[in-house]
Amino acid sequence: MSADLMFSLSNGLALLGWLILAFAPRRLSAFPIPTRFVIPAILGVAYAVAIIPGMATAQGDFTSLEGLKQLYATASDPLMVAGWQHYLAFDLFVGTWIAERLDGLGVHRIVQIPILAATFMLGPVGLVLAFALELGLRAWRSRRPAA
Template structure:
């Protein structure tokens, strides 16, 4: 139950922050809310879950037959044991949510600074939300020409 609740809570924080990023006016207060109440809160939740898991303060909730996670075993097999637990999965997912939101915030600010319309940003931001590195890669390619022009000034 603990992991289900944390999963729902972290997803809710991320969805609200992404909705602000996509639809709210881009003002300093909006950026601060996304950064601190979104990214910061997700980072704090991640840190708390990671410490609780690695210190053994909470049960990771391993899937039957997965084996016990050993923090010293940083191999594919060792990490598989971690992610074959509710705690490992929710902690890892929170890591993705925090980093993807941070990248999305950077993309939005960078795009605003380079004069990209919100309409042009929306598909890239949605892709970043759904598949972080792919959205970032597309943004890096899309921004290149304007970044070079701005650098020459």
């Protein structure tokens, strides 16, 4: 399979996961299975298939900025796709974790969607937004008089 096709399939699969996360009913007890387990696992297996053989030919390392720049500069297309799959799998897993936490706090889906979109597009930015919302909500609730 070509690297371009693998890239397109991986993006499509991840996008499907994000659409499920954003719009599928969460009342179903099985809701997180595709976004927490199935799709990240498929991306993880594809990542392993691409990265393990490619590691033998990669030049550079993760121990310095120069080593990292060399690693990216010399990476083959399959290794670049593998790196992208790494992001896709982990961001979707984290997005599912965020959605479950915010659901548990009673945060409406309309409020969650921009946070999930930020997680999809900017990873840690979405995570920080979710943390800020959760902390703010917990602080606000702790200061409210009991009804």
